Amino acid sequence: MATEILMPALSPTMTEGKLARWLKKEGDPIRPGEVIAEIETDKATMEVEAVDEGVLAKIVVPEGTEGVAVNSVIAVLDGPPATPAPKPAAAPEPAPVPAAPAVAKSASTAQPAAAVNPSEATLSAYSGPTAPMTVREALREAMALEMRRDPDVFLMGEEVGQYQGAYKVSQGLLDEFGPKRVLDTPITEHGFTGLAVGAAFAGLKPIVEFMTFNFSMQAIDQIINSAAKTLYMSGGQIRCPIVFRGPNGAAARVAAQHSQCFASWYAHCPGLKVVAPWSSEDAKGLLRAAIRDPNPVIVLENEVMYGQTFPCPTDPEFVLPIGKAKIERPGRDVTIVAFSICVGYAMEAAESLAKEGIEAEVINLRTLRPLDVETIFASVRKTNRIVSVEEGWPYAGIGAEIAARVTEACFDWLDAPPVRVTGEDVPMPYAANLEKLALPNAAKVAAAAKRVLYR
Amino acid sequence: MATAETTGKRKGKVALAMTREELLAAWRMMLLIRRFEEKAGQLYGMGLIGGFCHLYIGQEAVVVGIQGVLREGDQVITSYRDHGHMLACGMDPKGVMAELTGRIGGYSKGKGGSMHMFSAEKGFYGGHGIVGAQVSLGTGIAFANWYRENGHVCVTYFGEGAANQGQVYESFNLASLWKLPVLYVIENNRYAMGTAVERATPTKDLSQRGAVWGIPGRQVDGMDVLKVREAAEEAIAYVRSGNGPYLMELLTYRFRGHSMSDPAKYRTREEVQRMREERDPIEGARKILLEHYGVGENELRAIEDEVRRIVQEAADFAQASPEPPESELYTDVLVETAA
Numbered sequence: 001m002a003t004e005i006l007m008p009a010l011s012p013t014m015t016e017g018k019l020a021r022w023l024k025k026e027g028d029p030i031r032p033g034e035v036i037a038e039i040e041t042d043k044a045t046m047e048v049e050a051v052d053e054g055v056l057a058k059i060v061v062p063e064g065t066e067g068v069a070v071n072s073v074i075a076v077l078d079g080p081p082a083t084p085a086p087k088p089a090a091a092p093e094p095a096p097v098p099a100a101p102a103v104a105k106s107a108s109t110a111q112p113a114a115a116v117n118p119s120e121a122t123l124s125a126y127s128g129p130t131a132p133m134t135v136r137e138a139l140r141e142a143m144a145l146e147m148r149r150d151p152d153v154f155l156m157g158e159e160v161g162q163y164q165g166a167y168k169v170s171q172g173l174l175d176e177f178g179p180k181r182v183l184d185t186p187i188t189e190h191g192f193t194g195l196a197v198g199a200a201f202a203g204l205k206p207i208v209e210f211m212t213f214n215f216s217m218q219a220i221d222q223i224i225n226s227a228a229k230t231l232y233m234s235g236g237q238i239r240c241p242i243v244f245r246g247p248n249g250a251a252a253r254v255a256a257q258h259s260q261c262f263a264s265w266y267a268h269c270p271g272l273k274v275v276a277p278w279s280s281e282d283a284k285g286l287l288r289a290a291i292r293d294p295n296p297v298i299v300l301e302n303e304v305m306y307g308q309t310f311p312c313p314t315d316p317e318f319v320l321p322i323g324k325a326k327i328e329r330p331g332r333d334v335t336i337v338a339f340s341i342c343v344g345y346a347m348e349a350a351e352s353l354a355k356e357g358i359e360a361e362v363i364n365l366r367t368l369r370p371l372d373v374e375t376i377f378a379s380v381r382k383t384n385r386i387v388s389v390e391e392g393w394p395y396a397g398i399g400a401e402i403a404a405r406v407t408e409a410c411f412d413w414l415d416a417p418p419v420r421v422t423g424e425d426v427p428m429p430y431a432a433n434l435e436k437l438a439l440p441n442a443a444k445v446a447a448a449a450k451r452v453l454y455r
Numbered sequence: 456m457a458t459a460e461t462t463g464k465r466k467g468k469v470a471l472a473m474t475r476e477e478l479l480a481a482w483r484m485m486l487l488i489r490r491f492e493e494k495a496g497q498l499y500g501m502g503l504i505g506g507f508c509h510l511y512i513g514q515e516a517v518v519v520g521i522q523g524v525l526r527e528g529d530q531v532i533t534s535y536r537d538h539g540h541m542l543a544c545g546m547d548p549k550g551v552m553a554e555l556t557g558r559i560g561g562y563s564k565g566k567g568g569s570m571h572m573f574s575a576e577k578g579f580y581g582g583h584g585i586v587g588a589q590v591s592l593g594t595g596i597a598f599a600n601w602y603r604e605n606g607h608v609c610v611t612y613f614g615e616g617a618a619n620q621g622q623v624y625e626s627f628n629l630a631s632l633w634k635l636p637v638l639y640v641i642e643n644n645r646y647a648m649g650t651a652v653e654r655a656t657p658t659k660d661l662s663q664r665g666a667v668w669g670i671p672g673r674q675v676d677g678m679d680v681l682k683v684r685e686a687a688e689e690a691i692a693y694v695r696s697g698n699g700p701y702l703m704e705l706l707t708y709r710f711r712g713h714s715m716s717d718p719a720k721y722r723t724r725e726e727v728q729r730m731r732e733e734r735d736p737i738e739g740a741r742k743i744l745l746e747h748y749g750v751g752e753n754e755l756r757a758i759e760d761e762v763r764r765i766v767q768e769a770a771d772f773a774q775a776s777p778e779p780p781e782s783e784l785y786t787d788v789l790v791e792t793a794a
Contacts, residue, residue: 154602191628194594194595195591195598195629196595197595198591198595198599199596199598199602202530202599204599221588225585226588230581231788232787232788233566233567233571233573233581234563234567234573234581235564235566235787236787238580238581273789295790295792
């Protein structure tokens with residue numbers, strides 16, 4: 001009986017990969033545990049081990065094929081039907097649901113042609129040439145460009161060098177800049193963060209990569225008490241030109257300690273700037289600006305966005321201003337304000353609302369501190385309604401701040417109370433169905449928009 | 456450790472550790488710190504200095520002994536007990552005192568206070584209120600020296616209380632791993648606020664706290680400026696030669712409370728009295744100046760007068776300097792950037 005071998009998922013957020021190499025050919029006998037193929041993603045290269053015994057009857061996907069979707073058939077095995085259920089070769093669990101919800105979501109936004117990508121019109125602020133680029137590549141290019149430009153800029157963090165980055169954002173930087181400027185640190189967030197802040201006091205321009213922002217909590221004293229406050233406490237004498245960057249927010253199926261949004265935590269603190277890119281354009285322009293900024297800047301990236309492709313400005317001088325939002329999609333009926341991955345949900349929601357005759361204006365905040373309230377206010381004075389979207393918790397969140405500011409400044413223009421779409425007020429659950437419930441999505445955003453429109 | 460005993464042994468070493476002029480300068484600086492701190496205590500009592508105010512009285516030999524071996528461009532960073540370090544770095548007593556009184560003439564325009572003062576010009580990087588935070592920061596300043604290959608050393612001071620903070624050891628690990636030019640100095644004044652060192656750690660010799668990372672350590676009598684100086688020379692030479700970090704533990708004692716508001720129930724009056732009488736670093740140095748260097752009482756008295764005048768001028772300035780204008784509330788939050 002034939003068993004299908006499926007493309008395995010090597011990480012919670014993987015949606016596709018390259019079938020780099022077959023180690024077996026058609027007709028070869030296969031034993032469980034044998035390595036049969038190598039798969040490459042933008043993050044890593046992994047070996048695929050056989051689960052079932054048999055003979056490799058047919059290779060469906062030839063080696064060298066890029067963009068092979070997770071769970072698609074890559075080969076067929078003839079052999080004793082020991083287990084009736086076909087399994088992805090390297091995935092330990094039977095996985096009746098093809099992928100975790102967030103993975104499914106990212107799959108729906110991963111296509112370059114999808115509606116969530118900015119149209120030409122929305123790139124109006126930048127009129128130069130663009131090229132398709134993943135968010136990951138855009139971040140890497142931003143760092144490489146700034147490191148070439150300024151010898152005081154260096155990158156430090158866990159696995160940023162020899163491993164080429166836990167999420168491959170820093171891939172290739174060690175080769176170009178050497179071990180003095182791309183420093184692998186031990187797992188010691190409090191220590192290396194304090195060290196980097198001290199180096200910034202002395203005039204260097206460190207980029208500190210947190211493998212994820214969850215681990216920045218180990219070091220948050222140095223970020224707030226040292227990096228953010230020393231300029232003030234020194235009467236303007238001691239500057240701290242430093243960037244803290246890394247993936248923030250929910251990944252997929254990694255549960256409470258590895259899935260949380262730090263936007264509100266850091267945006268709360270005077271002395272910091274906080275940016276949160278969504279697209280490749282955002283990533284490149286904001287990270288370059290962050291590295292050049294003489295202040296401490298928190299760059300909240302998103303793991304799910306790393307592999308997504310957007311048109312990205314190629315002008316060597318391209319950089320974005322910190323503190324300026326971008327209207328990703330103009331509209332007159334309702335304002336939807338979002339940042340990071342949630343901009344994609346807002347764009348998706350706007351698309352579906354448009355089919356019902358509702359024109360939503362989507363504002364990509366880009367910067368959370370300082371907040372571009374002028375752009376928000378101008379939009380609300382036009383649409384008279386506002387929905388905010390974020391992955392973080394509602395209590396004292398970014399949406400709460402936006403609601404307060406809009407109520408203070410635009411009270412007379414509002415036709416409905418502001419509505420917040422947020423992550424649920426619970427630690428992130430592991431179970432796929434509960435996790436899906438806990439996070440914002442396009443449908444929740446569309447429903448909120450209708451609520452403020454009383455429809 | 457009787458004074459007579461150590462004095463007897465010291466005789467031969469005097470010439471080695473410091474020249475007459477060096478010891479005289481050290482004595483003057485210790486005296487300046489002492490008188491400055493006494494004045495700060497007085498102003499605190501008058502309500503002119505607010506909040507926390509941690510005096511350095513008793514520990515003067517530590518910072519003065521070490522500062523003497525530093526070069527222009529080397530850096531210093533310490534905790535909140537920082538007035539002595541600032542004066543030793545050559546910062547203006549007026550600016551320090553005016554910061555204590557929260558005036559615009561202070562080093563931080565009155566916005567930092569006793570615990571948070573800096574002078575980029577003099578290589579003094581604070582003044583940090585979070586116990587142990589300055590250890591990682593100092594390691595980072597040393598990292599910048601290493602990165603720039605400029606030959607400078609960052610002296611990173613912390614108390615024996617901070618020596619139990621986790622980030623101290625994260626820093627030791629990184630400094631030793633990357634051979635950073637940092638001199639760690641534990642000022643062991645025996646009490647972390649009210650907790651005696653033996654109630655906080657079973658470690659008898661804190662200078663060995665870096666041993667597992669291969670950081671050499673040395674315990675030094677911190678009440679004797681000559682011994683401090685001699686040990687600091689060895690330590691700085693080691694660090695400056697690119698060997699990586701070095702750890703000094705200075706056995707010292709603060710004659711005053713942890714801060715101004717300290718009920719001092721954790722040690723006896725007799726203990727404090729005995730230390731003041733037998734181990735006062737300023738009296739010790741004075742004796743050597745008189746007995747071994749033939750310095751005259753008149754010369755010392757002239758220095759005392761000069762120091763008293765400097766401190767009085769600082770106190771006058773600190774009271775005459777106006778409070779920061781209200782417009783200062785919102786300055787220095789961020790470095791302004793061109794939009």
